[in-house]
Amino acid sequence: MDNTDILAEKLDFTYKKEEGPSDVRGLIALCLNYWYVFALSIIACLIAGFIYIQYSPNQWSILGKVIVEDEQGTPEKALTNGLNSDLASLFDVKSNADNEVKILKSTSLINRTVAKLHLNIHVLDNNGWKSFEIYDNSPISVSIDYKRKDIRLSNFKIAILSNTTFRIKNSKEDLDIISEFGKPIQLSQYNLTLNKTDKFKPSGYYKLNIQSRKQAAKDLTDNLAAGLDDKQATVINLQLSYENPDHGERILQTLMEMYLQSNLSNKIRKADSTMKFINARLLVVGDELGKVEKNLEQYKVQNKISDINAQSKALVEGANQYQSKLNDNSVQLAVVNDLYKYVNDANNPQVVPSSLITKDVAFGTAINAYNEMLLRKEQLKLNLTDNSTIIQNLNQQIELARKSLMASIKNYRNSLEVSQQAFKKQNSFIENKISDAPVKERIYLDYSRQQSLKQDLYLFLLQKKEETAISQNATMSSVRILDNAESSEKPFAPKQSLIYLIALFAGIFLPATGLSIKEMLNIRINSKADIEKHTSVPLLGEISRNTNRNKLLIYNDFRSIVSEEIRAVRTNLKYVTEKGKSNVILFTSSMSGEGKSFISLNLGNSIAMSGKKVVLLELDLRKPRLLKNMGVENDHGFTNYVISNEEESIDNLIKPSTFNENFFFISSGPIPPNPTELLMHDRLKTLIEELRTRFDYVIIDSAPVGLVSDALIIEEFVDITCYVVRQNYTYKSQLGIVNDLHKSKKAKHLYLIVNDIELKKNSITGYGHGYGNYGYGYEGIEEKSNGLTSIFNKTKEPTT
Numbered sequence: 001m002d003n004t005d006i007l008a009e010k011l012d013f014t015y016k017k018e019e020g021p022s023d024v025r026g027l028i029a030l031c032l033n034y035w036y037v038f039a040l041s042i043i044a045c046l047i048a049g050f051i052y053i054q055y056s057p058n059q060w061s062i063l064g065k066v067i068v069e070d071e072q073g074t075p076e077k078a079l080t081n082g083l084n085s086d087l088a089s090l091f092d093v094k095s096n097a098d099n100e101v102k103i104l105k106s107t108s109l110i111n112r113t114v115a116k117l118h119l120n121i122h123v124l125d126n127n128g129w130k131s132f133e134i135y136d137n138s139p140i141s142v143s144i145d146y147k148r149k150d151i152r153l154s155n156f157k158i159a160i161l162s163n164t165t166f167r168i169k170n171s172k173e174d175l176d177i178i179s180e181f182g183k184p185i186q187l188s189q190y191n192l193t194l195n196k197t198d199k200f201k202p203s204g205y206y207k208l209n210i211q212s213r214k215q216a217a218k219d220l221t222d223n224l225a226a227g228l229d230d231k232q233a234t235v236i237n238l239q240l241s242y243e244n245p246d247h248g249e250r251i252l253q254t255l256m257e258m259y260l261q262s263n264l265s266n267k268i269r270k271a272d273s274t275m276k277f278i279n280a281r282l283l284v285v286g287d288e289l290g291k292v293e294k295n296l297e298q299y300k301v302q303n304k305i306s307d308i309n310a311q312s313k314a315l316v317e318g319a320n321q322y323q324s325k326l327n328d329n330s331v332q333l334a335v336v337n338d339l340y341k342y343v344n345d346a347n348n349p350q351v352v353p354s355s356l357i358t359k360d361v362a363f364g365t366a367i368n369a370y371n372e373m374l375l376r377k378e379q380l381k382l383n384l385t386d387n388s389t390i391i392q393n394l395n396q397q398i399e400l401a402r403k404s405l406m407a408s409i410k411n412y413r414n415s416l417e418v419s420q421q422a423f424k425k426q427n428s429f430i431e432n433k434i435s436d437a438p439v440k441e442r443i444y445l446d447y448s449r450q451q452s453l454k455q456d457l458y459l460f461l462l463q464k465k466e467e468t469a470i471s472q473n474a475t476m477s478s479v480r481i482l483d484n485a486e487s488s489e490k491p492f493a494p495k496q497s498l499i500y501l502i503a504l505f506a507g508i509f510l511p512a513t514g515l516s517i518k519e520m521l522n523i524r525i526n527s528k529a530d531i532e533k534h535t536s537v538p539l540l541g542e543i544s545r546n547t548n549r550n551k552l553l554i555y556n557d558f559r560s561i562v563s564e565e566i567r568a569v570r571t572n573l574k575y576v577t578e579k580g581k582s583n584v585i586l587f588t589s590s591m592s593g594e595g596k597s598f599i600s601l602n603l604g605n606s607i608a609m610s611g612k613k614v615v616l617l618e619l620d621l622r623k624p625r626l627l628k629n630m631g632v633e634n635d636h637g638f639t640n641y642v643i644s645n646e647e648e649s650i651d652n653l654i655k656p657s658t659f660n661e662n663f664f665f666i667s668s669g670p671i672p673p674n675p676t677e678l679l680m681h682d683r684l685k686t687l688i689e690e691l692r693t694r695f696d697y698v699i700i701d702s703a704p705v706g707l708v709s710d711a712l713i714i715e716e717f718v719d720i721t722c723y724v725v726r727q728n729y730t731y732k733s734q735l736g737i738v739n740d741l742h743k744s745k746k747a748k749h750l751y752l753i754v755n756d757i758e759l760k761k762n763s764i765t766g767y768g769h770g771y772g773n774y775g776y777g778y779e780g781i782e783e784k785s786n787g788l789t790s791i792f793n794k795t796k797e798p799t800t
Contacts, residue, residue: 042507049503058491062248065483120216124207145191245487252485273351289454296447326423540751541569582692590706590734595755608663612696621675624668637669
């Protein structure tokens with residue numbers, strides 16, 4: 001490795017090995033540069049949050065509890081010995097309490113609540129800056145005569161003009177009329193009538209919102225929550241979210257009361273079914289009893305029988321004992337036959353009265369279990385259709401229970417028939433013994449037995465009718481209200497702390513996101529990190545922005561920050577050039593306007609002021625503007641030197657500067673039609689070699705290498721190539737040209753110089769470091785800083 005490479009490595013350590021800012025730190029620095037944007041964004045978002053809180057309606061939580069009574073003693077529970085409950089808990093099968101939760105949110109119950117309380121009609125107070133629903137204090141009441149079932153949402157503005165008149169507006173229906181209280185207003189969907197209440201005031205502004213009952217039911221369902229504390233509990237918690245706490249309490253309380261009424265009506269229907277069956281049987285049995293008594297009366301009159309009991313008293317007493325048993329058996333058999341006909345109708349399952357069976361408790365329990373299934377099916381049909389899987393499964397269970405019940409009835413009837421045959425056989429035996437008794441007595445006994453049988457059956461039905469009537473009047477619901485509807489002390493929404501927190505986050509997030517997107521879309525070099533990320537070429541120096549655009553020669557202003565940075569570049573050149581020999585330095589860039597001519601001019605002047613002889617050779621043959629802008633004549637220069645046939649003296653090309661005795665110029669001359677061919681001429685080499693013998697530094701200002709190849713032709717005669725890039729001007733993609741020149745060795749000892757760095761930025765990103773912070777008093781530097789920037793500056797280690 002030669003000496004220049006060693007020196008370059010030293011320079012590389014100074015500028016490249018310094019720890020660069022991380023992406024997070026760069027983002028923080030970017031945010032600090034735009035702190036005012038964040039401040040305005042946070043203030044705007046907090047104001048928006050405040051406005052949202054003020055205009056958002058308060059939401060109150062209304063709570064209530066309903067308990068479903070534990071029916072451990074019901075026939076169904078007794079029949080299954082609690083097995084169904086245990087299996088439901090084991091396999092997470094919905095219990096009866098879960099079904100009650102569904103009923104509480106059923107469409108039918110919600111619709112009845114909406115219709116009863118007119119929840120599709122809302123009157124709002126519009127006298128302040130915020131509209132809110134009024135309930136008990138409403139000055140007007142609304143009466144609607146619907147013309148059709150489905151109506152669309154309508155919003156009316158009402159202004160009360162006097163004690164008798166008001167003005168109503170609706171822009172969608174093109175309605176703006178003055179009407180009187182109590183007079184119907186003909187509309188397309190309904191007839192609307194406004195009436196005064198006891199809270200009426202002869203002035204004020206109000207809003208009237210009318211929606212369909214279907215939509216009101218949907219809104220109520222969305223705001224209503226019902227659930228169980230746990231799987232084993234039967235307490236149902238109800239919660240309603242509503243804008244008006246008093247109105248919400250009434251809605252929830254009404255919903256719970258209507259639910260209790262619905263549950264009680266199911267119990268009453270069961271008792272009504274039993275009563276209907278008993279009344280029908282009383283009519284039949286009463287008619288039969290009347291016929292038997294009439295036949296007995298006619299027989300006694302015809303045969304003149306008054307007291308037949310005195311005859312054969314002993315035999316009669318024995319016959320009566322077995323006859324009593326036969327009568328009881330016949331009553332039960334008659335009831336069972338009627339129940340069999342009642343249950344046998346599969347197309348019309350009905351509730352079966354179980355209280356008629358008195359001697360077989362298990363048989364009565366089976367009937368009650370069958371009745372409970374029928375009632376549960378009717379409750380589920382409030383929310384489910386007949387095609388629902390739950391209804392179909394329950395239908396199958398009911399059918400199996402019905403068939404099982406019919407089988408039980410048959411078995412019970414068979415047992416009764418067997419007993420009856422035994423009783424008859426025993427009676428026949430006794431009758432054979434008293435065969436000698438008068439025939440009239442036997443006939444009389446037959447009539448008496450028929451009368452006794454019908455009379456017992458009739459009395460039994462009367463007894464059950466009274467019991468059913470008492471049960472019907474004393475029926476209680478299996479559910480009850482545990483806690484009445486009660487609203488919370490404070491509204492739960494809107495939550496001010498959460499809204500302000502979201503607004504604060506949005507105030508930070510929105511500008512941060514916008515700046516991040518801006519940085520991602522930035523395709524130009526903006527910071528030192530952009531250069532280090534896209535190229536490994538060493539950085540020779542950094543030049544700040546020239547605030548005086550019309551002044552090309554800056555170095556003579558010793559108090560200028562740019563002149564100080566030019567001196568820094570001059571110092572760095574000592575590390576990358578060889579001492580004791582003339583050095584040729586080439587300046588190029590990616591495109592025009594990046595400041596290579598400005599830097600080459602001021603750097604040459606700076607070196608010349610240190611006592612070195614410097615010549616500036618302008619070889620941008622396509623757009624030679626530097627020396628022309630300096631006031632140097634460009635009528636004779638390099639172009640004339642190359643195309644002249646005679647050996648022209650170099651002394652004729654060299655022009656002294658007017659501001660520095662050690663600084664000289666060689667202009668480009670007239671613009672040629674073939675600049676590339678001129679640069680390939682042998683006289684360029686001769687010129688540079690001659691200049692090496694006369695000057696300590698030869699600075700060449702060439703054309704941009706990103707546009708033409710002129711600089712690559714000159715490069716073989718130079719010692720150092722300085723590639724100029726400009727902040728917020730040079731594209732990041734153009735650093736690929738630098739990498740190509742460096743990797744392919746097309747440019748020897750290639751270094752970067754960054755030009756036009758903004759001074760107003762902070763020092764966290766790697767650019768924008770204000771020298772004014774060091775207190776040197778340079779002109780053009782405003783000591784702008786803030787507390788956060790100072791903190792980051794303190795965390796940076798000093799550069800050595």
